[in-house]
């Protein structure tokens with residue numbers, strides 16, 4: 774009986790210590806590098822993210838000189854159910870149906886995985902790792918690391934459509950709270966008469 778009570782007490786303590794997911798800011802401007810496993814390519818982006826109006830402006834950033842490489846702006850407007858793919862070099866624009874909107878945030882029922890510091894002595898940031906794993910039942914299809922204090926996204930891995938080929942890993946950096954330039958969400962003029970086409974990049 775004593776043992777049962779002790780075990781129960783320990784379980785209660787362990788349960789009470791489990792953190793609940795923090796709330797990621799709904800509007801952020803940041804840079805990111807994204808590895809798309811399907812295309813086997815790293816991309817660097819500057820991103821304006823507005824979860825209130827379900828829209829994202831994603832600007833491809835040059836990091837190395839690759840001759841002939843095309844640079845794109847992707848404007849995702851989920852409330853209008855359109856994604857524009859604007860080629861900054863040729864000044865042409867196509868449109869497609871965007872993927873369902875997904876916040877860069879921790880689902881309320883996510884599984885707590887870990888808490889740790891990033892960096893090293895005298896320059897540490899504390900972070901928590903969460904996933905959508907259901908212990909003993911379902912492996913994770915999403916894993917995210919968020920800063921402890923203000924819940925900024927640090928890293929995210931998404932396996933889209935339960936298909937390991939469609940995995941995207943995103944590293945977030947240089948995050949600023951809010952939208953620094955609201956004009957980023959205005960479609961380029963060339964996009965107003967855009968034709969439907971397969972987008973050059975998928976975002977999950």
Ligand SMILES: *[C@@H]1O[C@H](CO)[C@@H](O)[C@H](O)[C@H]1NC(C)=O
Pocket residue numbers: 880882883884904905906907
């Ligand atoms: C969270 O809830 C959703 C919707 O009910 C469910 O599909 C998912 O499996 C749950 N995830 C976890 C980790 O419990």
Ligand SMILES: *[C@@H]1O[C@H](CO)[C@@H](O)[C@H](O)[C@H]1NC(C)=O
Pocket residue numbers: 811936937938939
């Ligand atoms: C997984 O995704 C790849 C790339 O989009 C596709 O070719 C493949 O058919 C998908 N596999 C399944 C089982 O849907």
